[in-house]
Amino acid sequence: MSARAIWKGQLLLGKHEVPVKLYSAVKDQAVHFHLLHAKDLTPVEQRIVRKDNGREVPKEAQRKALPLDDGRAVILEPDELEKLEPASDRTIHVLRFVPREALGDQWFDRPYYLGPDDDGGAYFALANALGASDRVGIARWVMRDKRYLGALSVADGYLGLTTLRRAEQVMAVPALRPDKARTPSDAEVKLAEQLIESITGAFEPEQWQNEYRERLHELIAAKAKGTKLRLVAAKPKEATGDLAESLRASLAATKGKKVA
Amino acid sequence: MPDEKLPAAAVRPFWSGTITFGLVSIPVELVAAVGSRRKSMKLVDEQGHPLGRRYWCPKDDKVLDNDELVRGYETESGKMVVITDEEFAAAAPEKSRDIELKRFVPLDAIPPFFFERPYFLAPDERAGKAYALLAQTMARSGKAGIGSFVMRGHEYLVAILADNGILRADVLRYADELRTPATIGLPKPRKADAGLVRALAKEIDALGKPALDPAEMEDLEAESLRKLAQQKAKSGKGVIAIEDLESPDDESGGSAEVIDLMEVLRKSLGAKAATARAATASSTTQPAPAGKATSTKTPAKKVAAKKVAAKKAPGKKAQARKSA
Numbered sequence A: 001m002s003a004r005a006i007w008k009g010q011l012l013l014g015k016h017e018v019p020v021k022l023y024s025a026v027k028d029q030a031v032h033f034h035l036l037h038a039k040d041l042t043p044v045e046q047r048i049v050r051k052d053n054g055r056e057v058p059k060e061a062q063r064k065a066l067p068l069d070d071g072r073a074v075i076l077e078p079d080e081l082e083k084l085e086p087a088s089d090r091t092i093h094v095l096r097f098v099p100r101e102a103l104g105d106q107w108f109d110r111p112y113y114l115g116p117d118d119d120g121g122a123y124f125a126l127a128n129a130l131g132a133s134d135r136v137g138i139a140r141w142v143m144r145d146k147r148y149l150g151a152l153s154v155a156d157g158y159l160g161l162t163t164l165r166r167a168e169q170v171m172a173v174p175a176l177r178p179d180k181a182r183t184p185s186d187a188e189v190k191l192a193e194q195l196i197e198s199i200t201g202a203f204e205p206e207q208w209q210n211e212y213r214e215r216l217h218e219l220i221a222a223k224a225k226g227t228k229l230r231l232v233a234a235k236p237k238e239a240t241g242d243l244a245e246s247l248r249a250s251l252a253a254t255k256g257k258k259v260a
Numbered sequence B: 001m002p003d004e005k006l007p008a009a010a011v012r013p014f015w016s017g018t019i020t021f022g023l024v025s026i027p028v029e030l031v032a033a034v035g036s037r038r039k040s041m042k043l044v045d046e047q048g049h050p051l052g053r054r055y056w057c058p059k060d061d062k063v064l065d066n067d068e069l070v071r072g073y074e075t076e077s078g079k080m081v082v083i084t085d086e087e088f089a090a091a092a093p094e095k096s097r098d099i100e101l102k103r104f105v106p107l108d109a110i111p112p113f114f115f116e117r118p119y120f121l122a123p124d125e126r127a128g129k130a131y132a133l134l135a136q137t138m139a140r141s142g143k144a145g146i147g148s149f150v151m152r153g154h155e156y157l158v159a160i161l162a163d164n165g166i167l168r169a170d171v172l173r174y175a176d177e178l179r180t181p182a183t184i185g186l187p188k189p190r191k192a193d194a195g196l197v198r199a200l201a202k203e204i205d206a207l208g209k210p211a212l213d214p215a216e217m218e219d220l221e222a223e224s225l226r227k228l229a230q231q232k233a234k235s236g237k238g239v240i241a242i243e244d245l246e247s248p249d250d251e252s253g254g255s256a257e258v259i260d261l262m263e264v265l266r267k268s269l270g271a272k273a274a275t276a277r278a279a280t281a282s283s284t285t286q287p288a289p290a291g292k293a294t295s296t297k298t299p300a301k302k303v304a305a306k307k308v309a310a311k312k313a314p315g316k317k318a319q320a321r322k323s324a
Helices: A078-084 A121-131 A186-198 A211-224 A243-255 B085-090 B129-141 B194-206 B220-235 B261-269 B273-279
Strands: A007-013 A016-024 A032-037 A045-050 A062-067 A072-076 A091-099 A108-116 A135-143 A146-155 A158-164 B015-021 B024-032 B042-045 B051-057 B062-064 B069-074 B080-083 B098-100 B103-106 B115-123 B143-151 B154-163 B166-172 B239-241 B307-309
Touching (some): A007 A135, A072 B042, A072 B220, A091 A146, A108 A121, A108 A146, A121 B194, A146 B220, A186 A243, A211 B080, A211 B085, A211 B154, A243 B129, B015 B143, B024 B129, B129 B143, B129 B154, B129 B166
Parallel strands (some): A007 A091
Antiparallel strands (some): A007 A016, A016 A108, A032 B307, A045 B051, A062 B042, A091 A135, A146 A158, B015 B024, B069 B080, B098 B143, B115 B166, B143 B154
């Protein structure tokens, strides 16, 4: 089963042009539900209404307003917004290459694969060169009247393009140091390190199954047949009291032997 | 990561539970770690009256409250099976409360394609030392803990990692949610021309820089929108007061308890005021309630009857998560 490309263009790197197709790397696996009116199970609709009187407002009478910083907002008319749409040159512009660790997890939004749109000569040469460099490219392009920012990377010998969040969306946290009563002792940190070390392994994504999705399907099947379900509620856990004690006991459990 | 960008002042906690590793448990609250884009616009009518998205019963011809809604699954035979909130939770009782970290992995071993959405984990006041302990230990070892939890009818795989003493939960995609070059049907890699590889490697080197340029990461769309809006504001055209405005892509107008993330973190860590410059949220970014976080995907949702993923359905608590 193969997927369809959602966009075609060229990747521009210096004076080299690489013809590419863009494919979503994500596949929807969610279990989908309808929202129903509880009373008689009528499927509900979503409508846009005026907040003050609840009256429905049709699409053509809806406008968008951009808030300013001073408690006001400005209504932008559809024709004004249209004028702001960027022109598409069907080109992925690579702006720079940075070390891989320059991009933290918070930046990554949606992953895509790039595929060759010709015999693949330039495509696989670029995958080769980029794969050997330990860098990722920062790229911009316009797709369907929208600007995108992305990271060009190599996965399994193929080029990937992951859209990135914008700088103002990525929130940095200031360093907060806990007070003394909440600062763990060196001994506790050491124990925790041992505990974490004892359950450290490779990242093997196939090992993590969405069990809940399967159980949900079973539950639906059972209910459809009219089977009565037994409901079990979760018990809340207590916060850990004696930290060092819990760590030692956990270590002992993972090692299968008693720690003094 | 730019230094000046501070967390938005107000965020909505939308899941609380316990992180466990070994026998250690840490009560936490999940809050959004991604702000809304500055280009987020609010929905109004032609005169500027605030609009909102509401669930509507076509039969009774009226707006419905969230507690009048249930979720139903349509079987292949066309039968509608209703699943209650209690049943959703009961399908995985332990997971609706706990994130058990069963395995730790080197953080850089997780490929970027897996990262879906980051959240901060704010320690509950009962968390005590355990929160700081996990944060310190993971920061020192460069590791992330992997676990999963269930929220509103959906199971999330997460990597828990430490950032500056704060724990973050990154929602990961499951392996079966990712396509591969083979399933897409990309052609087999072919041998590349060595000369071309060298030439491209040179181009990569020529554009090689040690770090990101914040200017390149900015929201150009927001920039052009602001310019237009400010220009219009000067002429006085289309100016309205902000009150009760809702983004076009909000799920619904439900209001939820809003907390100040930094206040929570500082309180529960008992952190010193010396590091408290975060208290004053930057003036340029507006508060970002959790639910408004992503708005990049579907600007115009269908207003007609639509299928709703379980995870998107309204919960009893905060209207938080949009899509995962």
